[in-house]
Structure formats: structure tokens, C-alpha cells
Amino acid sequence: MDTLEAIRTRRSVRRFSDRPVEAEKLRSVLEAARMAPSWANMQCWRFVVVQDPGVKRRISEHAVADSFNTAKGYKSNPSQRALAEAPVVIVACAECNRSGDMGGQQYYMTDVGMAVASLMLAAHAVGLGSVFVGIFDEKQVGSLLGIPAYISIVGLIPLGYPLDAPECGAPRKSLDEIVRYGTWGD
Numbered sequence: 001m002d003t004l005e006a007i008r009t010r011r012s013v014r015r016f017s018d019r020p021v022e023a024e025k026l027r028s029v030l031e032a033a034r035m036a037p038s039w040a041n042m043q044c045w046r047f048v049v050v051q052d053p054g055v056k057r058r059i060s061e062h063a064v065a066d067s068f069n070t071a072k073g074y075k076s077n078p079s080q081r082a083l084a085e086a087p088v089v090i091v092a093c094a095e096c097n098r099s100g101d102m103g104g105q106q107y108y109m110t111d112v113g114m115a116v117a118s119l120m121l122a123a124h125a126v127g128l129g130s131v132f133v134g135i136f137d138e139k140q141v142g143s144l145l146g147i148p149a150y151i152s153i154v155g156l157i158p159l160g161y162p163l164d165a166p167e168c169g170a171p172r173k174s175l176d177e178i179v180r181y182g183t184w185g186d
Ligand SMILES: Cc1cc2nc3c(=O)[nH]c(=O)nc-3n(C[C@H](O)[C@H](O)[C@H](O)COP(=O)(O)O)c2cc1C
Pocket: 010, 011, 012, 013, 014, 065, 078, 079, 131, 132, 133, 134, 135, 169, 170
């Protein structure tokens, strides 16, 4: 699959089969994250790979998003189920003082976001599904995994073979709505 096709056809995957993820595929998606651009090439990202079913289940218990799900009209919590069901959960972290800080603006979220985007596209290109889970209790997940206080947890990424055919694509704004040429204009 070429890059543009991977970008065009990737979807968030929230249901996973129990087929294990081969070690070399897992390594290849982590490699893709490793190659991402970052502030001054500081590479502040750190990843914890969780495969133990009991630990994944406990992580999922700390990804409660009831008010969000009610607002969205979800009856169950799709991200909690994804975290428990996926054979692998990648916990994407940042060593924040290893990234940029200019005028009070920190760049570790951007760095980790770029790495995770590469990771998710690489996963899709090798037949794996993933979803970025941003709603979780950082303190609880950090203490469960022994993550030190100087490390921030940016997101949780369930990863595995999709259970079903990919969900219909979430709609996107048109280019007209998001792009302005030359100046911002009126
Ligand atoms: C920063 C961020 C946080 C997200 N948090 C969640 C989440 O907590 N739970 C979830 O199910 N999806 C989450 N998503 C996935 C988005 O809902 C999804 O990417 C978006 O609806 C577009 O759908 P697509 O990925 O299938 O193209 C998150 C995505 C991003 C980038």
C-alpha cells in the first residue's frame, strides 16, 4: 500500500479479533513512530507496549468517558472495549522536558502526535487497526504502569487485527472550509 492510499483508507478501529500481532509487525509500527519528525530532533516520545490481558483490562477501566459517550449517544464505551479487546495497547508518552518550549508554548504534544500518526498509518499499511484514545485518567494509568511523574501520557493506542470490515469513514470538512490561499481574507 502506498502512502497516499494508506492516508486515504485508514479508519479508527475499535473492534479487534484475538489474532495475535506478530512481533515483526509490532516492531515495524514502532519503527515508523521512531522515524517521525520532532522539535530539534529531540525525540521526546516514549512508548510502553502492553500485551498482558489483565493489565489491558485495568487500563480500560481508567478510560471512562461517560459524559462524552452520553453526549455522542454511545450506549457502551467503544474506547474501553477497544483497550480491553486489542491484543496490544501502546501507551504513548512524552518526556516533556526533552521537547521544545517557546514563549510558554510546549511542543511535546505535537511531537508525540506526529509519531503516533506515523505509527497508525504504518499499522494500517501492514493490515493492523488502531485508534487514538485521548480520554483516560493519567494518574491511574501512570501508577498502574509505573510511569514516573516527569513523563506525560499523551494517548493510548489499542492495536490489532480488525474484527470487522473498516467502519464507514468519519466525514471530513471540504478543502474550501479549511484552506485559505495567500492570506486569511475576509
Ligand atoms: C487527540 C485525539 C483523541 C481521540 N480520543 C478518542 C477517544 O478517547 N476515544 C475514541 O474512541 N476515539 C478517539 N479519537 C479518534 C477520533 O474520534 C477519530 O480519529 C475521528 O472521529 C476521525 O475518525 P477516523 O479516525 O476513523 O478517520 C481521538 C482522536 C484524536 C486525534
